[in-house]
Amino acid sequence: xxxxxxxxxxxxxxxxxxxxxxxxxxxxxxxxxxxxxxxxxxxxxxxxxxxxxxxxxxxxxxxxxxxxxxxxxxxxxxxxxxxxxxxxxxxxxxxxxxxxxxxxxxxxxxxxxxxxxxxxxxxxxxxxxxxxxxxxxxxxxxxxxxxxxxxxxxxxxxxxxxxxxxxxxxxxxxxxxxxxxxxxxxxxxxxxxxxxxxxxxxxxxxxxxxxxxxxxxxxxxxxxxxxxxxxxxxxxxxxxxxxxxxxxxxxxxxxxxxxxxxxxxxxxxxxxxxxxxxxxxxxxxxxxxxxxxxxxxxxxxxxxxxxxxxxxxxxxxxxxxxxxxxxxxxxxxxxxxxxxxxxxxxxxxxxxxxxxxxxxxxxxxxxxxxxxxxxxxxxxxxxxxxxxxxxxxxxxxxxxxxxxxxxxxxxxxxxxxxxxxxxxxxxxxxxxxxxxxxxxxxxxxxxxxxxxxxxxxxxxxxxxxxxxxxxxxxxxxxxxxxxxxxxxxxxxxxxxxxxxxxxxxxxxxxxxxxxxxxxxxxxxxxxxxxxxxxxxxxxxxxxxxxxxxxxxxxxxxxxxxxxxxxxxxxxxxxxxxxxxxxxxxxxxxxxxxxxxxxxxxxxxxxxxxxxxxxxxxxxxxxxxxx
DNA sequence: GCAAGGTC
Numbered sequence: 045x046x047x048x049x050x051x052x053x054x055x056x057x058x059x060x061x062x063x064x065x066x067x068x069x070x071x072x073x074x075x076x077x078x079x080x081x082x083x084x085x086x087x088x089x090x091x092x093x094x095x096x097x098x099x100x101x102x103x104x105x106x107x108x109x110x111x112x113x114x115x116x117x118x119x120x121x122x123x124x125x126x127x128x129x130x131x132x133x134x135x136x137x138x139x140x141x142x143x144x145x146x147x148x149x150x151x152x153x154x155x156x157x158x159x160x161x162x163x164x165x166x167x168x169x170x171x172x173x174x175x176x177x178x179x180x181x182x183x184x185x186x187x188x189x190x191x192x193x194x195x196x197x198x199x200x201x202x203x204x205x206x207x208x209x210x211x212x213x214x215x216x217x218x219x220x221x222x223x224x225x226x227x228x229x230x231x232x233x234x235x236x237x238x239x240x241x242x243x244x245x246x247x248x249x250x251x252x253x254x255x256x257x258x259x260x261x262x263x264x265x266x267x268x269x270x271x272x273x274x275x276x277x278x279x280x281x282x283x284x285x286x287x288x289x290x291x292x293x294x295x296x297x298x299x300x301x302x303x304x305x306x307x308x309x310x311x312x313x314x315x316x317x318x319x320x321x322x323x324x325x326x327x328x329x330x331x332x333x334x335x336x337x338x339x340x341x342x343x344x345x346x347x348x349x350x351x352x353x354x355x356x357x358x359x360x361x362x363x364x365x366x367x368x369x370x371x372x373x374x375x376x377x378x379x380x381x382x383x384x385x386x387x388x389x390x391x392x393x394x395x396x397x398x399x400x401x402x403x404x405x406x407x408x409x410x411x412x413x414x415x416x417x418x419x420x421x422x423x424x425x426x427x428x429x430x431x432x433x434x435x436x437x438x439x440x441x442x443x444x445x446x447x448x449x450x451x452x453x454x455x456x457x458x459x460x461x462x463x464x465x466x467x468x469x470x471x472x473x474x475x476x477x478x479x480x481x482x483x484x485x486x487x488x489x490x491x492x493x494x495x496x497x498x499x500x501x502x503x504x505x506x507x508x509x510x511x512x513x514x515x516x517x518x519x520x521x522x523x524x525x526x527x528x529x530x531x532x533x534x535x536x537x538x539x540x541x542x543x544x545x546x547x548x549x550x551x552x553x554x555x556x557x558x559x560x561x562x563x564x565x566x567x568x569x570x571x572x573x574x575x576x577x578x579x580x581x582x583x584x585x586x587x588x589x590x591x592x593x594x595x596x597x598x599x600x601x602x603x604x605x606x607x608x609x610x611x612x613x614x615x616x617x618x619x620x621x622x623x624x625x626x627x628x629x630x631x632x633x634x635x636x637x638x639x640x641x642x643x644x645x646x647x648x649x650x651x652x653x654x655x656x657x658x659x660x661x662x663x664x665x666x667x668x669x670x
Numbered sequence: 671g672c673a674a675g676g677t678c
Contacts, residue, residue: 053677078678104676111672118671126672138677165676223674231673239671259673374678382677561675568673 045092048153049099049192050146050173052160054079055380056197057101060159063202064097074145076138078103081149089207098149099159102142106172107133109228123236124648126229127641135176143176150177150184157190157209161432164627167213168220174212186212195431196389218633219626225637226619227260230644234258234610237652238595245659256595257572260616261557261565263595266574267611268550270588270596272542279538285313285531289480289487291327292527293516300480300487306534313531316485323483326523330481337492339471339508341499343386343426344435345462347559348552350381350455352545353462357505358454359584362548362563368452369436369459377442378459382560383433386426392434394467395420400441401460410502414467419498423466437463461502468499471508478515480524491515541578541585554613555620590669594662601661602654608647615643 051057058080061069065084072081082099115121115129135143150156156177158170170191177184190209194202238256243249249256286306290297307313343349350369351362360368369381388394398420401411414420438460442448448456473494480487491511500508518524542550547566551557557565569575574592577584588596596611608615619640625631651658 102676103678106676108675109673116671123672161676169676220675227673227675229673233672235672253671255671257672261674370678558675560677564674 045155046096046098046153047086047088047155047157048146048149049097049157049159050170051099051101052166052169053103054101056159056161057082057099059197060202061097061099063197063199064099064206074100074142075148076103076141076145079142079145081145086206095155098153100145100149102146102160102169102173103138105165105169106139106143106176107135109224110134111228111232118236118240123233124645124652126233126236127645127648129229131225131228146173146176147180150181155188155190156184157192157206158212159192159194161430162193162195163430163432164216164220164623166432167216170212171217186214195429196392196434198389198391213627215627215629219623222626222633222636222640223619223623226640226644229641231257231259233644233648234651237648241655241659242662246662255572256591257568258610259565259568260619261551261561262569262572262574263599263611264554264556264613264616265547265551265565266569266588266592267596267613268547269542269569269575269586270593270611272539272546273588273593275539276541281535281538282308283310283533283535284308285310285533287313287317287485287487287529288532289327289482289529290527291480291516291524293518293524296516297527298489298513298516300478300489303479303486303488310531310533317529317531320483320485320529326525327480327482327487329478329518329520329522329524330486331477331479332518332520333477333479335475337473337475339473339500341424341465341468341470342462342503344388344423344466345437345459346384346386346426346428346435347382348384348548348562349386350436350459350462351563352548353505354455354458355543355545355548357458360451360455361567362544363567364451365455366560366563368449368455372448372452372456372459375446375448377438377440377446377456379435379437379439380433381436383435384428384430384559385433385435386428388423388425388434388437388466394423394437397437397439398464398467401438401464403441404460406457407461407464407502411464414464419469420467421469435466458505461504465499465503468502469496471498471500472496473508473510476515478518482526482529489515541580541587543583543585547586555617556613590665591662594658594665597665598658598661599651601657602650604647604650608643610647 061082064086068084070083074081079101084097085094086097087094109131111129112132160166160169174186174189191212192205192209194205235257238258242256284306287302289300351365354360354365372378373381398411398414402408436459442456473492475492477488477490494508494510548562551562573589575586575588578587599610622636626633626636
């Protein structure tokens with residue numbers, strides 16, 4: 045009885061094989077360079093004793109979806125035909141080699157067991173694996189295929205998964221199928237329509253063969269950039285006024301902040317000041333509050349957080365960060381870099397990874413102090429878990445001989461310092477707040493004294509320092525002479541253009557893309573020239589191009605019936621809700637597809653009817669800027 | 671020549 049196990053990627057196949065094989069694993073090469081076959085024996089406790097097992101892997105999805113060749117022509121096929129056109133699955137040239145390997149291994153196997161990641165896409169990839177085997181050997185089916193349920197690679201957990209297999213989740217498969225079909229149809233239809241319409245009306249776009257693409261993630265991403273840009277442009281500054289109190293203790297002057305902040309009414313501020321002046325020429329110390337101030341260490345590192353931090357601290361684009369992290373992963377220096385999980389599994393031995401860092405010249409002694417001086421603290425637990433991968437952490441020490449580029453070295457150092465910070469204690473300090481009461485008004489002054497840096501010693505990207513100016517020595521209920529109190533003024537400051545970090549946060553919060561694809565969507569709207577980077581000071585900010593503005597403004601000027609807004613995150617969020625409904629069984633794939641396609645059909649009809657408006661909006665934007 | 675999702 046031979047069992048064929050198939051994981052989503054080679055690294056998982058290897059880890060699982062090592063655990064189940066118990067150190068007795070034979071490795072064979074496959075027809076695809078990134079996949080290996082691992083042979084071992086394992087007792088599944090299914091009455092068959094020790095079974096022969098081959099553990100292999102795919103490399104993500106096996107098939108991509110496309111329209112048949114008769115729909116290829118953009119000129120002779122009306123775009124809206126693609127709402128109904130048949131869709132077929134095609135294997136890419138790489139997946140053909142992977143499928144070949146699986147089929148070869150399946151030939152001598154009686155059972156198939158799926159070990160893909162336990163998320164929605166993983167479930168679908170499992171389905172693709174079954175399909176590819178079943179096409180050659182019809183005795184294999186969804187029904188008789190086993191599914192291992194695992195959320196991390198801890199030994200006893202993996203063994204339990206092997207002994208308690210379930211079935212593939214058909215609802216999850218249907219949900220992914222829905223997303224694929226909808227994204228392909230709407231993407232192709234709107235892209236063909238926009239490209240041909242814009243090229244027909246703008247000779248430069250035609251000459252450059254520019255593609256004006258629509259995608260359910262591209263447009264909301266562009267929408268965020270345009271939204272902020274418009275808010276900056278339409279900002280009108282407003283004047284405000286506030287009280288600035290200065291007291292004198294001994295020979296030194298101390299400024300106190302007005303607890304009302306600022307007020308947009310000068311007359312009112314003046315009246316308040318006059319009230320106070322009439323009341324007394326002294327203020328009273330109404331409270332002195334001393335309390336500990338904690339500077340919390342970061343949560344364990346997710347992909348999105350890594351991208352945000354690298355954009356902030358090193359000005360790396362999200363895409364560059366991810367590809368450098370991938371390179372570090374394949375070279376074995378860091379853990380899998382695509383993860384949403386921000387808490388470490390309870391049983392994971394973190395000290396083993398700290399130990400490996402003790403040899404470093406820069407942070408080695410800090411790592412040593414965590415272990416030897418018992419300064420180690422269990423990392424904080426975040427609320428997110430993708431049930432597939434632990435947070436990003438260093439796996440092996442980066443030897444100096446490792447052939448890495450500067451970007452990879454910087455990111456490796458960040459991953460290490462972030463990890464060591466997670467295993468440290470929080471920063472600790474004391475905060476003192478003195479409150480003065482003067483007539484009807486209150487004023488405060490605050491100081492912070494840093495006592496222990498702890499994690500900040502190794503996480504040297506952000507500074508935490510004590511307040512430089514000491515607070516005056518005052519006692520509770522002490523009467524303090526007012527030295528002076530002025531009315532000062534200022535203006536509200538405009539928001540700034542979006543940074544890539546902020547864009548990533550917005551996409552993450554609105555469910556636009558996944559940790560693995562957010563960077564790609566941003567990159568895509570850059571290559572489409574919908575947005576560009578603009579350096580403001582030392583910070584890179586994102587601004588829309590005239591074309592990007594034209595697209596969003598154009599769609600916004602069309603009056604869609606059902607409040608459909610193609611450039612807003614609403615539609616995508618709604619799809620996500622529907623996909624969850626399919627997963628939970630409250631809706632079927634057919635039902636959701638029917639409803640969503642109907643929605644997009646109406647939107648497309650309105651778009652084609654208002655094509656002139658789209659073109660005019662872009663033309664107007666161009667002439668405004670001339 | 672179109673999308674978004676996996677992975678290397």
